[in-house]
Every structure is written in C-alpha cells, then in structure tokens.
Amino acid sequence: MKPTKPYKIALLGTKDYANTRLVKETLFKIKQQYKTEPVLILGAGGSVDINKKIRNYALEFGFDYKEYNPSYTGRNNYSAMANSYYNKAYHPSHVHHSLTMMSRVADAMVIFKGQDELGACEIAYKQMTKLNKKVAVL
Numbered sequence: 001m002k003p004t005k006p007y008k009i010a011l012l013g014t015k016d017y018a019n020t021r022l023v024k025e026t027l028f029k030i031k032q033q034y035k036t037e038p039v040l041i042l043g044a045g046g047s048v049d050i051n052k053k054i055r056n057y058a059l060e061f062g063f064d065y066k067e068y069n070p071s072y073t074g075r076n077n078y079s080a081m082a083n084s085y086y087n088k089a090y091h092p093s094h095v096h097h098s099l100t101m102m103s104r105v106a107d108a109m110v111i112f113k114g115q116d117e118l119g120a121c122e123i124a125y126k127q128m129t130k131l132n133k134k135v136a137v138l
Contacts, residue, residue, distance in 0.1 A: 005038075006037075010110070010124070012102075013111065014120075022112065022138060023053055042105065066079070068099065070097070071086055072090040072091065099124040107134070109135040110136050113138065
C-alpha cells in the first residue's frame with residue numbers, strides 16, 4: 001500500500017497581524033479535521049511577527065513543517081529549498097519568489113490579515129487564485 005501524500009496547507013500572516021489565539025485555533029481545527037491524514041504546514045519563515053508564531057504553534061501541535069523563507073535569508077532546519085537557494089544578496093523580488101513557490105506547492109492557504117492591506121501576502125493570494133486553489137483570508 002502506497003503511503004498517503006500529505007495535504008499541504010500554507011499559513012502566513014501580514015506584518016501587523018497579532019491575534020495568536022486565532023492562529024492556534026486554526027491549527028487545532030486543522031488537526032481535528034485531518035486526524036488520520038498526514039498534513040504538512042507550510043510557512044513563510046521569519047524570526048519575528050506572526051510567521052514565527054505559526055512555525056512555533058505548528059511544531060507544538062506536532063505537524064510536519066516546512067518554510068519558504070526568502071533566498072536572502074540563511075537556510076534553517078525547516079527551509080524547503082536547497083542549500084544553494086539561500087544566502088543571496090538582498091533583492092525585493094526574493095519575497096515574491098518564495099511566496100510564489102509556496103503557492104505552487106500548497107494545496108490550500110490561510111492568510112491572517114491585520115488592519116493594513118495584504119502587503120506581500122497579496123502575492124500568495126493572487127497565485128493561489130490563479131491556480132484555482134483554496135485560499136482563506138481571516
């Protein structure tokens with residue numbers, strides 16, 4: 001019998017998003033809904049803001065976790081891309097590329113939006129819509 005491929009759910013948040021309780025509740029609901037099925041949580045990475053909390057809570061709930069951190073950052077234990085992808089000189093397009101890559105891999109996406117606009121998360125939202133994949137903005 002073939003092992004079941006994990007359902008890949010991307011979670012990311014805007015810079016001003018602060019409701020960590022909703023992030024925890026969302027991950028809990030995912031855990032309840034996919035009790036016996038493998039789930040891989042995809043994140044945007046980052047050492048501050050809600051994206052760091054998403055990583056911490058996903059791991060706390062026992063999910064497999066990978067992140068699509070931009071190529072100007074260093075590779076870490078959860079980075080989804082190859083070693084050669086990381087430690088590049090900063091360029092604004094790197095964020096666009098990492099969010100596009102995450103959108104291509106994800107089966108569904110949840111974006112946690114604060115009071116401001118979607119910001120960089122709009123890239124991922126547009127990609128998911130273009131690919132006819134499920135995307136929710138909370």
